[in-house]
Amino acid sequence: MIRIEGLTKEYAGxxxxxxxxxxxxxxxITVIVGTSGSGKSTFLRMINRLVEPTKGVVEIDxxxxxxxxxxxxxxxxxxxxxxxxxxxxxxxxxxxxxxPKLLGxxxxxxxxxxxxxxxxxxxxxxxxxxxYPHQLSGGQAQRVGVARALAARPDMLLMDEPFGAxxxxxxxxxxxxxxxxxxxxxxxxxLVTHDMAEAIRLGxxxxxxxxxxxxxxxxxxxxxxxxxxDNVRNLVGDDDRPFRYLSLIPVSERTEEGTAExxxxxxxxxxYDALAEMIWSGREVLPVVGEDGSARGxxxxxxxxxxxxxxx
Amino acid sequence: xxRPFVFLLRLALVALVLAFLFVPExxxxxxxxxxxxxxxxxxxxxxxxxxxxxxLLIVVAAIVPATLISVALAILVSRPIGAEFLPLSRxxxxxxxxxxxxxxxxxxxxxxxxxxxxxxxxxxxxGLLPIFENTLAGLTGLQPAVAEAAKGTGMTGRQRLFQxxxxxxxxxxxxxxxISLVIALSTATIGSTVAAKGLGEVIxxxxxxxxxAFVLQGGLLTGALAVILYDGLGEISRMTAAxx
Ligand SMILES: Nc1ncnc2c1ncn2[C@@H]1O[C@H](COP(=O)(O)OP(=O)(O)O)[C@@H](O)[C@H]1O
Ligand SMILES: [Mg+2]
Numbered sequence: 062m063i064r065i066e067g068l069t070k071e072y073a074g075x076x077x078x079x080x081x082x083x084x085x086x087x088x089x090i091t092v093i094v095g096t097s098g099s100g101k102s103t104f105l106r107m108i109n110r111l112v113e114p115t116k117g118v119v120e121i122d123x124x125x126x127x128x129x130x131x132x133x134x135x136x137x138x139x140x141x142x143x144x145x146x147x148x149x150x151x152x153x154x155x156x157x158x159x160x161p162k163l164l165g166x167x168x169x170x171x172x173x174x175x176x177x178x179x180x181x182x183x184x185x186x187x188x189x190x191x192x193y194p195h196q197l198s199g200g201q202a203q204r205v206g207v208a209r210a211l212a213a214r215p216d217m218l219l220m221d222e223p224f225g226a227x228x229x230x231x232x233x234x235x236x237x238x239x240x241x242x243x244x245x246x247x248x249x250x251x252l253v254t255h256d257m258a259e260a261i262r263l264g265x266x267x268x269x270x271x272x273x274x275x276x277x278x279x280x281x282x283x284x285x286x287x288x289x290x291d292n293v294r295n296l297v298g299d300d301d302r303p304f305r306y307l308s309l310i311p312v313s314e315r316t317e318e319g320t321a322e323x324x325x326x327x328x329x330x331x332x333y334d335a336l337a338e339m340i341w342s343g344r345e346v347l348p349v350v351g352e353d354g355s356a357r358g359x360x361x362x363x364x365x366x367x368x369x370x371x372x373x
Numbered sequence: 374x375x376r377p378f379v380f381l382l383r384l385a386l387v388a389l390v391l392a393f394l395f396v397p398e399x400x401x402x403x404x405x406x407x408x409x410x411x412x413x414x415x416x417x418x419x420x421x422x423x424x425x426x427x428x429l430l431i432v433v434a435a436i437v438p439a440t441l442i443s444v445a446l447a448i449l450v451s452r453p454i455g456a457e458f459l460p461l462s463r464x465x466x467x468x469x470x471x472x473x474x475x476x477x478x479x480x481x482x483x484x485x486x487x488x489x490x491x492x493x494x495x496x497x498x499x500g501l502l503p504i505f506e507n508t509l510a511g512l513t514g515l516q517p518a519v520a521e522a523a524k525g526t527g528m529t530g531r532q533r534l535f536q537x538x539x540x541x542x543x544x545x546x547x548x549x550x551x552i553s554l555v556i557a558l559s560t561a562t563i564g565s566t567v568a569a570k571g572l573g574e575v576i577x578x579x580x581x582x583x584x585x586a587f588v589l590q591g592g593l594l595t596g597a598l599a600v601i602l603y604d605g606l607g608e609i610s611r612m613t614a615a616x617x
Contacts, residue, residue, distance in 0.1 A: 109525065111521070111524055111525060132527045132528065132529050133527065134527075135524070135525060135526065135527035136526070136527035137527075140522075140525035140526065142518060142521055142522065142525070143518070144516075144517075144518035145518065145522075146516075146518035146519050146520075146521055146522030146523075146525075147519075147522070148519060148522070148523070148537060148541075149516075149519065149541065150540050150541055159526045159528075160526050160527060163526065163527055163528060163532070209522075209526070
């Protein structure tokens with residue numbers, strides 16, 4: 062668990078992060094969202110002490126981070142950034158091995174870990190491991206950056222706009238993959254983005270930052286249904302709120318008894334996906350199936366619109 | 374130009390220089406037209422091979438310490454604790470460049486006497502600036518994301534320097550060494566005016582006795598050596614840069 066209290070950073074007397082306090086549960090994703098310049102990166106970088114706080118405390122599992130050497134702290138915390146920052150003179154394998162090498166793991170253990178991580182991130186180890194960063198696509202480089210951050214099994218992962226440089230299609234896949242990796246590994250993730258849609262898709266909780274302050278810290282549904290300030294409301298985008306809300310709810314929550322015709326939708330997809338399918342195929346009712354393809358019932362357009370209206 | 378052609382050209386140049394150094398007599402018919410009647414066409418007061426070796430040794434003896442000191446200085450001033458010394462270091466390193474080489478020789482002779490030393494000092498001073506500036510540019514020109522990653526992964530300052538900053542700056546540093554070497558190679562010829570042993574001796578003898586053949590062989594040899602060194606080091610620096 063991470064406890065942050067009264068965290069403040071001033072540059073030349075100018076506060077860019079002001080008195081931020083929060084507690085972050087282990088094995089959750091907290092997304093920091095806000096406009097550019099709102100202090101998100103500065104906040105994140107104070108946690109691994111790339112920026113030294115002017116005031117305030119960061120405690121990880123009860124230990125004040127100031128009691129550790131900064132480089133030792135950083136080896137315990139995975140860090141992934143927008144332009145991935147892969148070392149251009151090292152192969153992918155050597156890049157991923159960075160922190161394990163610093164920690165003095167033996168060679169065999171490192172090789173096995175690199176192999177395991179490349180597979181976890183759906184990169185073919187034999188093909189990708191010997192490559193240099195300039196021989197990777199943007200999406201591959203981003204995944205190698207995440208693999209490097211995960212290499213030494215850190216309890217915690219800091220990610221600063223990790224998907225910022227990806228095109229929309231690869232970006233959506235990277236988000237889904239991150240979520241499933243986090244499910245599997247149980248990592249505690251603190252992720253910064255300026256994209257509210259991304260925050261809603263990934264976050265267990267969202268912290269909305271504005272001018273260095275956290276204006277609201279809440280689960281996505283609450284951010285959508287009860288925005289705490291105009292800033293938060295603007296960031297969500299009033300017009301988009303019903304759609305964002307639908308994207309949070311799985312089809313299974315509005316599934317009714319019965320049978321329907323046509324291509325079915327999976328129960329774990331979102332109501333947003335169901336609505337899109339209804340619009341495209343001109344249907345009012347979709348059959349719902351489980352993961353194994355078995356019939357679960359149906360979902361109606363009316364139920365779906367009711368759900369969307371509940372945000373207003 | 375195609376790679377094989379460039380390679381052949383290099384090989385031919387090296388072969389030509391070696392042939393001239395080991396069997397200069399074979400080139401007599403070519404040089405004879407440039408020598409005054411009755412005067413020797415091939416320099417005969419010392420072996421051209423010995424002079425070339427001595428010329429190269431002086432250059433290396435000046436550039437190796439110049440490289441070590443410049444790189445060390447650039448590392449120092451690119452660290453946070455050394456940043457204050459940047460202007461001072463720049464000034465010191467620049468002094469070598471603002472004095473004309475002849476002036477350095479003239480100033481050095483009364484202090485260290487005639488011979489190899491004044492030339493070594495001049496070449497050393499001339500070698501500092503390009504290497505210092507290039508090393509500094511290489512160390513400070515690191516991509517911000519790479520610098521951030523090096524810190525963020527938990528490298529210590531020393532680990533960042535040796536594992537990331539220096540390896541990535543290497544091509545630029547080598548480029549500086551290459552420039553300094555070539556400058557030193559040509560500047561070393563004037564060392565012969567203060568009795569340093571080198572190819573300048575041949576040129577000066579030619580000028581004194583109006584023997585164009587001497588001037589040509591001294592000048593062309595120096596030029597050919599410069600081209601070979603410049604080209605060879607360029608190849609090495611390209612190899613180190615290929616990945617970054
Ligand atoms: N080292 C620094 N010195 C002075 N000002 C800084 C420094 N780092 C960030 N800032 C300022 O702090 C504010 C917040 O920056 P940042 O945390 O990068 O915002 P965000 O990541 O939300 O875009 C900006 O106005 C930025 O100019
Ligand atoms: Mg930022």
